[in-house]
Amino acid sequence: MSAIIANNLVKTYGKKKDVMTALHGISFNVEKGELFGIIGPDGAGKTSLFRILTTLLLPDGGNATVNGYDVVKDYRAIRQQVGYMPGRFSLYQDLTVAENLEFFATIFNTSIAEHYDLVRDIYVQIEPFKDRRAGKLSGGMKQKLALCCALIHEPSVLFLDEPTTGVDAVSRKEFWEMLRGLKERGITILVSTPYMDEASLCDRVALIQNGGIMSINSPEGIIASFQKPLFAARTSRMLNMQQDLLQLEGVEECYLCGEYSHVVVKPALDAAQLDSYLRNKGHEAVEVKPVAPNIEDCFMDLMKN
Amino acid sequence: MRTLKFLLQKEFRQVFRDPAILRMIFIMPVIQLMILPWAADYEVKNIRLAVVDNNHSDYSRQLISKVTSSGYFQLQHYSSSMQQAMQEIEADKADLVLEIPAHFSKDIVKEDEASLMMSINAINGVKANLGGAYLRSIIQDFNREIRLRWIQFPRFNPELNIETTSSNWFNPHLNYRYFMVPGILVVLVTMVGAFLTSMNIVREKEIGTIEQINVTPIHKYHFILGKLIPFWVLGLFVLGIGLTIARLVYGIVPVGNVATIFCFAALYLLAVLGLGLLISTYTSSQQQAILLSFFLMMVFILLGGLYTSIDSMPAWAKAFTKINPVSYFIEVMRMVVLKGSGLWDIRYHMLTMAGIAVVLNSWAIFSYRKRA
Incomplete structure (x- = not known):
């Protein structure tokens, strides 16, 4: 049995005149012990989906189960078994680190000692600050504390809504390592992120956009499905270069990706042709090379179609 | 019970760590009771x-x-x-x-x-x-x-002459402060009971902690009780401070039993806590809660008999004072403090207040949905 099953979930906001549909029939399964990523830009419907699965929001259509329990009917059972870390830091800022953890342990009818080994690896990192108020912690520390609080009752499914948004690169890396560690313990993890580069750290990902799923696959599978030739191009005048490239016949897409622009072309074009085209347009320091696609390229491609 | 104990512990911790709330609880009653009765006076002088x-x-x-x-x-x-x-x-x-x-x-x-x-x-x-x-x-x-x-008056007055002399009961010197201080005290208790409660609950909504609480298996009534009990205690505490100030500064010693006042206040606080809970269910930010509270407070005070006599209000306003909890408490306060009324004398007030408490609380609980 899958840990999470979402079946044609629909969520709309607003009334009569001004209806906004946040989720258009989303379906997916997450297997037990899987690290599943929901990847999509802001406003794609990630948070609505999480709130439905954690029983905080009622879906307007479709159904979903977590550990076999229905999110509407059996919400009480689900709340005992899942951990949820909302996108916004929502612990008590005026309580200390230790008090927060103790508080959440208590309302789950357990104690810190009981499940200490689960949170130990994370907690030792924030333990030096345990008498500091949660509101005074740095962003990365806050995320670690929130994760501890979400784990303190040993949930079998963990929902993390954009845990790495607004966190520095080093803390992000550490955070994903922690998630790996939790996965080894058999905890099913559903994590959402707007960062495409984090997709490759998941077992499987669902790319979502405007409340619909565009693709569900392993990161490798998604990348493998990208079949068009892709080049990275760079000149001294990047903005003009993009405009020039989009005018060339056979160029489908051109967007900034790091310090290069990624250029998606029809099979007829090759690197040499692009190179000479750019030189003819008067660009200097032209560099064009074939490049392997990443998740972001796939996302851009899926979004277009 | 263990959960409730921890919820209460958490609430009290938060209250005592928030300097703004502490100030509200300790300094506000002192200032209001020290200053207002001297300034808010009906007599026109100068x-x-x-x-x-x-x-x-x-x-x-x-x-x-x-x-x-x-x-x-x-x-x-x-x-x-x-x-x-x-x-x-x-x-x-x-x-x-x-x-x-x-x-x-x-x-x-x-x-x-x-x-x-x-x-x-x-x-x-x-x-x-x-x-x-x-x-x-x-x-x-x-x-x-x-x-x-x-004029040299004749021995008997030729015209009919009716002379009236009056004697003021319960407040023989018409001491304005005897009348005002108990009323101001009611306003204080109401502020703590209704408005601090609503702001406290709305704050949890505003900073998102309610979300985190809602995914836990905690019961609805535990959460609500955890919120109401601390402010019930604080409200009675503020009443105690206020009565002490009234005695020390103004020499107002209730003629009736102080226990009668506390007994009614305990019931009254149940009603206003329900009101606070109700405000919090209809607002989603502290700003909204404050504005709504401010509006209600104005209505309650002006139509509560604190400054103007209820008997001289038009019929519709009189009807409103029947459902205004503040007016009952002001009346009870004056009855007990000035007249020495006992529990039996205020039985109808108690009954009505119990009714208001039941209505407000059930309304609040009905509209407070743990699930969005």
Whole structure:
């Protein structure tokens, strides 16, 4: 049995005149012990989906189960078994680190000692600050504390809504390592992120956009499905270069990706042709090379179609 | 029970860590009770008087000195030009003009009758009303004195004369503060009970902690009780502080039993806590909660009998005071403090308050949905 099953979930906001549909029939399964990523830009419907699965929001259509329990009917059972870390830091800022953890342990009818080994690896990192108020912690520390609080009752499914948004690169890396560690313990993890580069750290990902799923696959599978030739191009005048490239016949897409622009072309074009085209347009320091696609390229491609 | 204990522990910790709330609880009652009763007073004093004396006689001077020695009036202007006196009123330097005509003393002696004119600045209605009334009664008094001097009364009064003397019960000296302090105390308890509660719950919504609480298997009633109990305790505590200040500063010792007040307050707080809970279910930010609370507070106070008598309100306002919890508590406070009423005397108030508590709380719990 899958840990999470979402079946044609629909969520709309607003009334009569001004209806906004946040989720258009989303379906997916997450297997037990899987690290599943929901990847999509802001406003794609990630948070609505999480709130439905954690029983905080009622879906307007479709159904979903977590550990076999229905999110509407059996919400009480689900709340005992899942951990949820909302996108916004929502612990008590005026309580200390230790008090927060103790508080959440208590309302789950357990104690810190009981499940200490689960949170130990994370907690030792924030333990030096345990008498500091949660509101005074740095962003990365806050995320670690929130994760501890979400784990303190040993949930079998963990929902993390954009845990790495607004966190520095080093803390992000550490955070994903922690998630790996939790996965080894058999905890099913559903994590959402707007960062495409984090997709490759998941077992499987669902790319979502405007409340619909565009693709569900392993990161490798998604990348493998990208079949068009892709080049990275760079000149001294990047903005003009993009405009020039989009005018060339056979160029489908051109967007900034790091310090290069990624250029998606029809099979007829090759690197040499692009190179000479750019030189003819008067660009200097032209560099064009074939490049392997990443998740972001796939996302851009899926979004277009 | 263990969960509830921890919820309460958490609430108290948060309350005692929040300097703003602490200030509200300890300093606000002290300041309000120390300052307001001295300033909020019905008696109008320092009425600025302009006298237009066209007579300049012994009588007119006697009248003027009688008026100014009453203590209510300040002689601001003295001349024999009505025009100048009106300018004083227009410049807001005088509140009242008393014009004494040129033939004033002659009329009194010859005709046994003289007239005076009062012109009152009615921009401040209360001042105008009371000032006019004071002056009128002083002039009447003056009138009587003169008559005594001139007329030889027969042994029995030829006209029928009814004289009234009054005696004030429960507050013999009409001490304004005896009447005001218990009322202000009610407002304080209401602020703590209803508004701190609503702000506290809304704060959890605002910073998102309620979300985190809602995914836990915690029961709805645990959460609500965890919120209400601390403010119930704090409300009674503030009442205690207030009664102590009333006793120490104003010497107001309740004639009735203090336990009666606390007994009613315990019930009253249940009702206002329900109100606080209700406000919090209809608002999603502290700002909204404050504005809504402020609006309700104004209505409750102005239609609660604190400043104006309920008996003189129009019928619709009187009907509203029947569902205004504040008006019941103000009434009970005054009954117990001034009159010494016991539990049996306030039984209907208790019953009504219990009814209001049940209605407000069930409404609040009904509209407070743990699931969005």
